[in-house]
Amino acid sequence: MAYISQYEYYTNNETTPENKNWGSYQYVSLYDIVNNFLLMYSGNHSLVNNEERYRVLFHAKRAVQELNYDAFKEIKVLELTVDDGLRYVLPSDFVNWVRVNLYQNGVLRPLTENIQILSANAYLQDQTGQILFDEQGNVLQPENSEIDYDRLQGTKKSIYLNPNSKYNGMYGWEVNGNWYFDYSFGARFGLNNETANANPTFSIDKKAGVINFNSDMYDQSVILEYISDGMENGNDANVSVNKLFESYIYAYIRYEILNSKLGVQEYIIARARKERGALLRNAKIRISNIHPGRLLMNLRGMDKWLK
Numbered sequence: 001m002a003y004i005s006q007y008e009y010y011t012n013n014e015t016t017p018e019n020k021n022w023g024s025y026q027y028v029s030l031y032d033i034v035n036n037f038l039l040m041y042s043g044n045h046s047l048v049n050n051e052e053r054y055r056v057l058f059h060a061k062r063a064v065q066e067l068n069y070d071a072f073k074e075i076k077v078l079e080l081t082v083d084d085g086l087r088y089v090l091p092s093d094f095v096n097w098v099r100v101n102l103y104q105n106g107v108l109r110p111l112t113e114n115i116q117i118l119s120a121n122a123y124l125q126d127q128t129g130q131i132l133f134d135e136q137g138n139v140l141q142p143e144n145s146e147i148d149y150d151r152l153q154g155t156k157k158s159i160y161l162n163p164n165s166k167y168n169g170m171y172g173w174e175v176n177g178n179w180y181f182d183y184s185f186g187a188r189f190g191l192n193n194e195t196a197n198a199n200p201t202f203s204i205d206k207k208a209g210v211i212n213f214n215s216d217m218y219d220q221s222v223i224l225e226y227i228s229d230g231m232e233n234g235n236d237a238n239v240s241v242n243k244l245f246e247s248y249i250y251a252y253i254r255y256e257i258l259n260s261k262l263g264v265q266e267y268i269i270a271r272a273r274k275e276r277g278a279l280l281r282n283a284k285i286r287i288s289n290i291h292p293g294r295l296l297m298n299l300r301g302m303d304k305w306l307k
Helices: 006-011 030-040 053-070 146-153 243-260 266-287 292-299
Strands: 027-029 076-081 087-089 096-104 107-110 172-175 178-182 187-189 201-205 210-213 221-227 240-242
Touching: 027 030, 027 243, 030 053, 030 240, 030 243, 053 240, 053 243, 210 221, 240 243, 243 266
Parallel strands: none
Antiparallel strands: 027 240, 076 221, 087 210, 096 107, 096 221, 172 178, 178 187, 201 210
């Protein structure tokens, strides 16, 4: 048998797996978690017994979801180009956003969430203000509302420091966190630090599943950093969890089953709750990757005199 080196294995197209699922050893599948729990933590001599597999599977998936919301540092990244509708369609597994960036000239520019309304629905009305309906009783709507039309045309006014702001190009100064701008006579209060951003802005419409941008973002590349629930679009075969959290998931399943059971003593439930919390704290410390070398890098130079 001919042996090849590790470098040759990963660089040879004939031997490298097509999916290149490297690093998978650090994860344990949902299938293995459920099987391990039923084999090792359930039985006639255990607190958890005679539990159906679907109940264990449900609590295991809930544990994975909670970890993705809180403890995991697995951020998904998606790059798309903003279309002529100034929208960015959210991915199907989107739960919450971490950061929205404009990728321009090789540089990531973080964007600010717009506190103003960028999009709205509208109803057709007659001259008296009555809403119009069709023959089936459905309300009639125009293609775009007035605020959407202004945003698409680039004529919507903005409170941010951009070309659509009334303070754009004006000289001003900052005093105690407040901005002031020159007018014909005297000075006038301008804007707060929250809106003192010249980058394009965005607003997320979670119900519609889109991110709305202003007109400056047309045909620009946007990189969305977001978190998911770890359910892989409903495909249980692809659900996995880091092995550092494996013991916590077993404790989570055991606690949830005991807590929902009738006739279980309160001290048993309290003990299971404490065990679950302790294992979660330990797993968070482990995955935080607090290394002495990194701490030393941050502490170096702190005793130097500033000149």
